[in-house]
Amino acid sequence: MDMASYRGIASALLCILLAAAQSAAAQRSKLPDHNRYKWRDAEGKLHYADVPTSEAIRLGYEVISPQGIVIRRVERAKTAEELTAARAAQAKAQADLQEAALRSRSDSQMLIAFPNEADLLRTQQQQLDLLDQTIKAARISLRSQEGTLADQLAHADELEQAGKPVPINLTNRILDLREQIDTHRKLIARKEQERVETAERFEADAAHYRKLKLAQEEQQR
Known part of the structure; x- marks a missing residue:
């Protein structure tokens, strides 16, 4: 092959390279020089825009780079109910963390206050x-008041049997005693219930204490 042929081939290759470069430049010139936004509407139709529309924000969208690459996905806007539920979940999580921290401090204080189970039970x-x-004291007081009331009622009955009027101060005394007796009975009922609940709580505390001591002993091994 002579020199003229080589020059012809080289010239042809150069033209091809120049054409390819011009084509690539033309393609690049068609690309946007900024990010775009892509989303699908409620019917599944695809949309593009230079800025996210209210529909895109409501349904969620993707941020597309000038090279056509998805660089970020934005979830759809939450409904009022979803926002309320999210806030409630966040508040619960925070409350759970605070409760866990409080329980941890309480456990530490229990172990410090009671070196052994016997101290706790005592x-x-x-x-x-x-x-x-x-x-016991409330029951004794109640029996005393009930006895006094019985005496006052007997005295009032004797007066009525004798056809004599019952003095107003005696009537008031009987009313006061009945009110005091009712108050004492309610107090005793509350204290008895408190006693039951306290015993149950103490039993649970003792079981929890045993677990804490076991965990503490395992850590010290």
């Missing part, structure tokens, strides 16, 4: 004994 029993004493 303290619990002292509190139960105090409740028992309160209930």
